[in-house]
Amino acid sequence: MSIQANKQLVLEGQVHIGIPEILRSAVEHALRMLVRDLETVLGAKPQLVTGTDKKAELCIRLAVEKDDIPKRSETFGFRFHSNSGISRMEIIGHDDLGLVYGILEFSRIYLGIQPFWFWADQCITKQTQINIPCLDYDAPVLKVRYRGWFVNDEVSLIGWKDPYPPTREVWEPVFEALLRSGGNMVIPGTDLPRDGIHYELASEMGLWVTHHHAEPLGAEMFLRAFPGRNASYQEAPELFESLWAEAIEEQKDMKVLWVLSFRGQGDAPFWHNDPSFDTSEKRGAMISKVIRKQYDMIGSSVQNPVYCVALYGEIAELFKGGYVELPDDVIKIWADNGYGKMVSRRHNNQNLRVPSLPTADDRGRDGLYYHVTFHDLQASNHLTMYPGSATFLKQEIETAFAAGTDDYLLINCGNIRPHVYSLDILRELWSVGTIDVSKHLNEFVSSYYASHHDELEELYQSYTEAAIQYGPHADDLAGDEYYHHPARQIIGHWLQGKCEQPDSRLFWAVGEVPFSQQVKNFEDLLAQGIQKWRAWLLRCDEVLAKLGTEDLRRATDQLRFHGALHLSGCEGFYWLCRSYREYQEQRYPQAFVYASESIWSYKKGLDVLRDAEHGKWDRFYRADWLTNIESTVNNVDTLRRFLRMHGDSPDFFLWYKEYVMPETEKHIYLENTHRNPLSDDELAQQLKCLTT
Structure with a gap:
């Protein structure tokens, strides 16, 4: 391969990829994806060689001082070199995730592999050669620091394959799509068995892991660990703390966004288990006390921990009322109502719609928990695409960012496949901070469909109007x-x-x-x-x-x-x-x-x-x-x-006789020739024919 006179690197046939001698697991996973992508596009499986091998047209490596790559976590750049007739492109990252994002961005730009190729069944275009302009590139700073998915209400992922909990076969495409979308954190499932692969694999692929607000610190639920006991922190603080200590020990060497919280069993207010807390003052004081205890326990065992508190449900109401005190360096996570509006969620028939965003005098760091799919036993979209418009999503997220909630964005992504378009909108927003919805839709449709783009765009736009x-x-x-x-x-x-x-x-x-x-x-x-x-x-x-x-x-x-x-x-x-x-x-x-x-x-x-x-x-x-x-x-x-x-009981023949049987037959039929009543469907079809 060579850099041509017009300064293009041409890749064809079997590509040689130079890799570091020591590979971390996240980069190994990204290389597996790159090898698969190149083989799919060029028809030949690439060969991995050491980074010093002169055959390598592509080189994957960590940055050194002379590279002049911006010194930011998770950043990467592309550099081009031609020495002694040997040409190469270098994908350079400042850390493991920087290399992962660089590899996947190369795949998107030059091979055409889109973030949701797996979930949208993208048709990958075969090529005889790939022409890459030799222009150095530095990745931009993304708008949101911590960006990820909560794989929640994931029944399709659970039921798709027979093994339970879901195996690598199920989780790898989920985490790959998240990484290709620029995500860096995940809650991998809801209340799955603790011996499942989900947390281990997410960490292995380079993602930060975080926790459901009902499972603070990722600890075992109290009543699972201590069945038959009253789930009261006031009665048995040492038991709760033993579970938190165990969770900290299990995760202290992983990249974790530690969720501090105190809710009752089954994602309910804790006072359902402890009714003596009958005022906002008592409830807020207990939540504040527990959160401070969790904060201190983590701080004594983990270097440079990142803390979060989900302001969800009753905790949001108590915090807004001034009853909950939080340490200043905790990221406060504000939640939408499940339908994409940044207001408090509807509880049965109560729908107060209290704004769910920090005020101008708010101190500290803030983020968002946002739904593109929801399950609430009322009117939510679970199997179907988010019914709101792209413009509505844009307005809500951009308004939230303007209020300072850009430290963190966790999206309830459900089962991914039905929600690809909405998730791609949020991908753009967490990357850039704003979105041109018309331009994005044009690019989205053009990326996944070969023809009739204008008409397909119109269908995506008019879906919400129906x-x-x-x-x-x-x-x-x-x-x-x-x-x-x-x-x-x-x-x-x-x-x-x-x-x-x-x-x-x-x-x-x-x-x-x-x-x-x-x-x-x-x-x-x-x-x-x-x-x-x-x-x-x-x-x-x-x-x-x-x-x-x-x-x-x-x-x-x-x-x-x-x-x-x-x-x-x-x-x-x-x-x-x-x-x-x-x-x-x-x-x-x-x-x-x-x-x-x-x-x-x-x-x-x-x-x-x-x-x-x-x-x-x-x-x-x-x-x-x-x-x-x-x-x-x-x-x-x-x-x-x-x-x-x-009226048709007990013989289930009376309606047939009254409405369907010919008038002449009604007076001469014999019981022993009409002993087999019509099925419900058969009877309904015949009765329907009489009225249509």
Whole structure:
């Protein structure tokens, strides 16, 4: 290979990569990715040689003084040299993560491997040679110091493969995408078994690890370690402290962002286990005391520790009220409401929307915990893409940065695959601090699709316009859980014979009105949603019909999948509401037919999940335990059986005889020739035909 007269380095065939004699694990992982990327693009597996080998066209090494690479942690640069006819490019980093980011940035710029290549099924372009302009490059300073993902509600990752807890096969693509996005920290999963590989592998790949706010210091939950004991720090401080000491010992040699916190068991306020703390003063004093104890324990065992406190739920309220005192060097993490708005989250029907950002007189360091996916048993998006617009995300994050929260940004990334576009927006924001949403969308679509970019961009933009707005706020947009959790609540309320009173669990969505009106309010919103989602899907199908085979599969998974889940859920919930209206009027056969329409619609959602489970994604959605479409289908089926009891019982032949059987047959049939009642689906189809 050589640097040509126009100052380009040409790589072709088998590339030789010079590497240091001593490799840290994070760099080894990045080299594994680079070898795979080069082999995919050029068709030949690179050869790794020592850094002094003159064959090396690429050289990976740590910086020395003469390199003039900016002296910042995690930074890197590219340098080009030509001596005695031997040409090379050097990827130089100041530390392990600097080398990792340099390697992955080389892969993105020159090989075209995008951050979410695995999760979006990017089609990698084969090349006979790679032409690299010989221009030195220094990586810019990223906006946010600590940038990462909380892999939370990760049921798809858990259910995808048989081994539990998930193995390297599952976690490596997660951590690779995070590193390719410029991330440097992770909470790898929620309450997974402690013998899993997740924390070890994250650290091995160079990431800082941090903790769930319900598991301070990453310690074992109290009631798991001491079953049967009362989880009261006041009663048994030595037991809590023994768990914290054990966690510190286990992690003291890792890169850890230590989360200080004091919540009760099961992610609830601690006073649920210790009701003597019945005032804000008592609660705040105990939280302050515990956090100071954790802070001191870490400080005595770990060099230069980094501390965080999640201002989430009741701790945020107590801190805002002045009841919690924190050490000055602790990063305060402010949380959105789960729907992307930087206000306090909704608790059942209480939605105070207290601003969740530091004030102008705030001291110390601040960061963000932000959701692009959420699970709250109400209206959140879990299986589907974030329903808000890119402009909304831009406004919220840029406003938060302006308030000084740029020390830390932790994103709830869920199962990654459904949330690639939103995560890529946040990647740009944590890197640069701002985003041109139109330019970013153009680059995103161009990176993952080969053609019809303008039309695909329009689909990404209009997706948010189809979402049901169930409340007065811009973030009151329905995700996939909206069609399932409230629907199952309605069925339970109905079948328990409580129809004479409203369901208080639904006040947040449809108001404190009689139950029949609650159902009607859902019905009216769902009717509008059906129109909008049908129109969006129609447009989507028009665009997809123009795409080549690979783009069609990708667009089906990354775009149509989401709209189809919305429409199937919307229709299923709508027909459930219509069924209740007919039931109220004692039109039981019609209620039965509409309940059947509900089941058939919801089942389309299961078909959408199964269609997306092709190739490497086989069984990816089999653990849909949170939105849980199958549970909704089963709930509506229970309802349908209940409705058939109203007039077709006990022989389950009466509706057939009354509505379907020819009039002449009703007077001459014999019982012994009609002993096999129609199934619910068969009867519903025949009754439906009479009304359509």
